[in-house]
Amino acid sequence: MGVLPDDLACFAVHVAARELDNAYRPALRELGLTYPQYMTMLVLWDRDPQTVKELGAALRFDSGTLSPLLKRLEAAGFVTRERSTTDERSVLVRLTTRGRKLEERGKDLVAKVFSTFHYSDRDAEHLHEEMRKLVAALDEHAAEFGRGARG
Amino acid sequence: MGVLPDDLACFAVHVAARELDNAYRPALRELGLTYPQYMTMLVLWDRDPQTVKELGAALRFDSGTLSPLLKRLEAAGFVTRERSTTDERSVLVRLTTRGRKLEERGKDLVAKVFSTFHYSDRDAEHLHEEMRKLVAALDEHAAEFGRGARG
DNA sequence: CACATTTTAGTTGTGTACAACTAAGTTGCT
DNA sequence: AGCAACTTAGTTGTACACAACTAAAATGTG
Structure with a gap:
């Protein structure tokens, strides 16, 4: 529902x-x-x-x-x-x-930890790319509506 | 470096x-x-x-x-x-x-906020799928190495 | 030079998060 | 029935994270 x-x-x-x-x-x-x-x-x-x-x-x-x-x-x-x-x-x-x-x-702690859950370099890069896209959209949003807004 | x-x-x-x-x-x-x-x-x-x-x-x-x-x-x-x-x-x-x-x-606050940064339904679903994959891997990792570990 | 504005760190207060623990209630086993 | 084991919430202490604010130093402008 x-x-x-x-x-x-x-x-x-x-x-x-x-x-x-x-x-x-x-x-x-x-x-x-x-x-x-x-x-x-x-x-x-x-x-x-x-x-x-x-x-x-x-x-x-x-x-x-x-x-x-x-x-x-x-x-x-x-x-x-x-x-x-x-x-x-x-x-x-x-x-x-x-x-x-x-x-x-x-x-090398990051690589070590990341390898323990089954995430290949390719998986991680794919994840990273998706996050970059989201953060870019959020940054743009913040510039538009956030505290530094121009109106 | x-x-x-x-x-x-x-x-x-x-x-x-x-x-x-x-x-x-x-x-x-x-x-x-x-x-x-x-x-x-x-x-x-x-x-x-x-x-x-x-x-x-x-x-x-x-x-x-x-x-x-x-x-x-x-x-x-x-x-x-x-x-x-x-x-x-x-x-x-x-x-x-x-x-x-x-x-x-x-x-409808979620949909309203999400639409203000340029994220289509398809983008959001793609993001969601990527997150589900990561969380599933982390859950599996936690079951294996986490507090409830069996050895 | 004088002084308002901006920059840079820090402080205070609120609200997650989690570990470790406690208290009280329930269940399971004999 | 008796009692250990487990379940359920809550508490305490530590550490982010952000808003709103303060204090001090640097910068810009007339």
């Missing part, structure tokens, strides 16, 4: 995101990281240091999410935070030796 | 879920609901009353998520909660008149 969550694509996206989180959790637990923290470390392993703003752009997190997350990474000893000397509004996030060393164990 | 979040399908799923949330937020705000609360109301509009366990199965929420959510729906005057008389472990969640009346305004 009525529409149920299971009938909705948007609900399925939410379920998939949560279950992906759950699938990664055991492996990440051994690194002492959550999934968003792991994504943050990936960005820093690629380039170090980076400002909070740059990290936020790469992760699509605002400061309300990123600031406390970085404080936890700092408390865990993976990063340091220091005001930029050239622009004192910015904060530079920098890997510690411990944080840099974690890359060895964290590097 | 390194792998970045944008290279990962799993990250794209998370981004999509969050941006879907943001896309629904303005419309849901007018109903006084969050997205998970709206999903809960959909389940109740379809069948009323239902136990917390049944709602949890339909929404894939555990009691730690659902109990406080239902308390907020109760505080907002959309549902009542009462112990089942036949099995006093169970709690029956029942729509109030106000909760039932909300269906008129909430019924």
Whole structure:
């Protein structure tokens, strides 16, 4: 009769995101990281240091999410935070030796976890393409109707 | 050089879920609901009353998520909660008149929001199919490696 | 230079999510 | 009947995620 969550694509996206989180959790637990923290470390392993703003752009997190997350990474000893000397509004996030060393164990974790559920590279790429299409549509929607709207 | 979040399908799923949330937020705000609360109301509009366990199965929420959510729906005057008389472990969640009346305004909200970003019915069905495939793989993975593992 | 505007991080408050646990009720087995 | 095992909700603690706000520093304009 009525529409149920299971009938909705948007609900399925939410379920998939949560279950992906759950699938990664055991492996990440051994690194002492959550999934968003792991994504943050990936960005820093690629380039170090980076400002909070740059990290936020790469992760699509605002400061309300990123600031406390970085404080936890700092408390865990993976990063340091220091005001930029050239622009004192910015904060530079920098890997510690411990944080840099974690890359060895964290590097191929995604591929390892993804391979445990039966998802080939082709499947993953197909999934990725579908997500890119959805996110592009949502970004366009946000630009039109979102907070930055022009009327 | 390194792998970045944008290279990962799993990250794209998370981004999509969050941006879907943001896309629904303005419309849901007018109903006084969050997205998970709206999903809960959909389940109740379809069948009323239902136990917390049944709602949890339909929404894939555990009691730690659902109990406080239902308390907020109760505080907002959309549902009542009462112990089942036949099995006093169970709690029956029942729509109030106000909760039932909300269906008129909430019924076609999904279709309305989805149509504002350029997603045809065919696009949505394609997306849904891709998500079903991923969730099925994750469910299988959870059954094998998750908490209920048999070894 | 003076000062409004913008940029950058952080804080507070609300609401998911999940792990680990508790309390109470029911069922199954002998 | 008696009691262990299980089921059902709820609670506590941690961690995202976003809105709304604040504080401080930089930028732009007359």
